[in-house]
Amino acid sequence: MAPASSTSGSAAPLSEDRILACLAGYFPQTHPSLLLGRGDDCAVLKAGRPLCVSSDLFLEDIHFRQSYFTPEDMGYKALAANVSDLAGCGARPLGFTLCLGLPAWADMDWLNRFFSGMAEVAGLHRMALAGGDLSRSEKLHVSITVWGEPADPGHFLVRGGSMPGDVLFVVGSLGLARVGLNRLEAQGRQALNEWPAACAAHLRPVPQVDAGLMLARAGYNARPPALMDLSDGIMRDLPRLLGLTGELSVTCPEKCTGLGAEIVLPQGRLHPELLRYAAETGKNPVHEALLGGEDYALLGSCAPDMLPPLHAAIPGLFSIGVVTAGGGIECNNAPLDSLGGGFDHFDAGQDA
Amino acid sequence: MAPASSTSGSAAPLSEDRILACLAGYFPQTHPSLLLGRGDDCAVLKAGRPLCVSSDLFLEDIHFRQSYFTPEDMGYKALAANVSDLAGCGARPLGFTLCLGLPAWADMDWLNRFFSGMAEVAGLHRMALAGGDLSRSEKLHVSITVWGEPADPGHFLVRGGSMPGDVLFVVGSLGLARVGLNRLEAQGRQALNEWPAACAAHLRPVPQVDAGLMLARAGYNARPPALMDLSDGIMRDLPRLLGLTGELSVTCPEKCTGLGAEIVLPQGRLHPELLRYAAETGKNPVHEALLGGEDYALLGSCAPDMLPPLHAAIPGLFSIGVVTAGGGIECNNAPLDSLGGGFDHFDAGQDA
Structure with missing residues (x-):
């Protein structure tokens, strides 16, 4: 109006x-x-x-x-x-x-x-x-x-605090905005006809405010979930969630946890437009989902018994694996770091 | 270090x-x-x-x-x-x-x-x-x-609220940063040798935090001073202080006060470098002081009986005139608007 x-x-x-x-x-x-x-x-x-x-x-x-x-x-x-x-x-x-x-x-x-x-x-x-x-x-x-x-003065959710055995979860789409960016760069707004969901994910992301509030409430009477905005891709943001990289690991390396993660991400979890994009370009759709960027989803972890009620309460929440005591981060049984490092504004060698 | x-x-x-x-x-x-x-x-x-x-x-x-x-x-x-x-x-x-x-x-x-x-x-x-x-x-x-x-939760100072008869005051230097900008643009850092105070006023302004806190305290048990950061020059900022222009006057024109002001600004109040600059360039030093820009001084008004204690407590505070019930804004008996309108980022006709 x-x-x-x-x-x-x-x-x-x-x-x-x-x-x-x-x-x-x-x-x-x-x-x-x-x-x-x-x-x-x-x-x-x-x-x-x-x-x-x-x-x-x-x-x-x-x-x-x-x-x-x-x-x-x-x-x-x-x-x-x-x-x-x-x-x-x-x-x-x-x-x-x-x-x-x-x-x-x-x-x-x-x-x-x-x-x-x-x-x-x-x-x-x-x-x-x-x-x-x-x-x-x-x-x-x-x-x-x-x-x-x-939502409650004492209960805001932060990175870190994950424990081995915790379930990793995401609220939102993985890699879809990345497809939208790629298609919009190549085709301009023509891309909206063929890739409407991917373009919308890049142009008009939907912040997961209600899900964030519900996750915060889940922590009132239990160990609160670890939570972060997923904006640089799981590749880069999951190590931050686990306290392996990021500002605290730089300034307080003694606080680094040494945690790892086993991600399970079947193709069935991915958006049809991401699967179609991967098929047309010969890319691995799971890798694209992990590289992501500008997903504006939520990435978190919680105790396993917290997951079922969260599942029921939060549409779009799905689990993507478990936190481990160490051993690096693996996805579908392959080490995550073989994919490269996600997005850094100051790394000249990467594709934006 | x-x-x-x-x-x-x-x-x-x-x-x-x-x-x-x-x-x-x-x-x-x-x-x-x-x-x-x-x-x-x-x-x-x-x-x-x-x-x-x-x-x-x-x-x-x-x-x-x-x-x-x-x-x-x-x-x-x-x-x-x-x-x-x-x-x-x-x-x-x-x-x-x-x-x-x-x-x-x-x-x-x-x-x-x-x-x-x-x-x-x-x-x-x-x-x-x-x-x-x-x-x-x-x-x-x-x-x-x-x-x-x-400083006290209920006592922050705002624009507006001036009354006819209130004293107008400034804390800081008028027009000095304007001279610094002009000289630095013309001579680069060479200008620091000849115009040290003016260049410092442009490069390293000193925010008047202590003065602001003292002015806020002066309002605890009396009608509080009206106060604002003087950053766009008195020409442009004094009408904002008086509620004649600025966001509120645009969105709520019915709140416009119709107040005026009589400014008295003798040359003796101006910094020697501003006077020297005006003499060398043939400009009117008072006009330069009123046009100002990036002074990062404070501009305010208060009841006349509040001025003496403020004078004693705040170094660098000096009065520049009185608020009137109307009749526009005059400086040294000439209308202020004859000088032009101060600084607007979107006005192509002005010198920055």
């Missing part, structure tokens, strides 16, 4: 005031979680309980392309990818700030479409846009900080 | 793990305000009291130039400019997230220098780096979200 301000012609020049008025049509000024909304030096959050906070970049030609993202897609995905970090902590989204660098080609019509896509995500999760910054930039630049509250 | 990780050679290739290890040498992992530090999907803030939150962009060739900013200057200013928004609310800084887009030329040596400049500001204000995002980008890109707590 376009607000009244969208009736101002797209040819009108941008100004900060016009941009702010446009934005006001999509994002309400007030929110129950705010003592002070946007428009001052800071927003002021009530914050009577702990807050989960996360920030992400969304940069043109690094994270997305103009050629096959509509303005609505860009606004949608920029916020959805951030919300997925809140889901990975089992937190309920509350608000966000938006930093927007706009190239000369961005006009009011483009902004209305961009904000409407972003407002779709904000509205779905009832999030306040609490502030931010506007600037010129050469390429389109978006950076967002989101915050939310744990 | 360079941490141990800086001994890794500058020629070594970047990787996310190396960058995170480098960063760990400058920014502690734990902080009293955090339940969970960086390294997971989200940081978790204790947040038993309200939080002030603000986000800013700091983009190469828009907000700074490689040619005359050292890596330390860039790290310093990116965070200091954000902290100034907390000062403008009278809040005590607690933490921040850092989103960093790194071009191919950035190596570990550059990162060590950048982080050390940023750690100077974080250390001074005891702020936790609680998370963020890393990416490749074409130009250097920094976006930061800061948060802090009001």
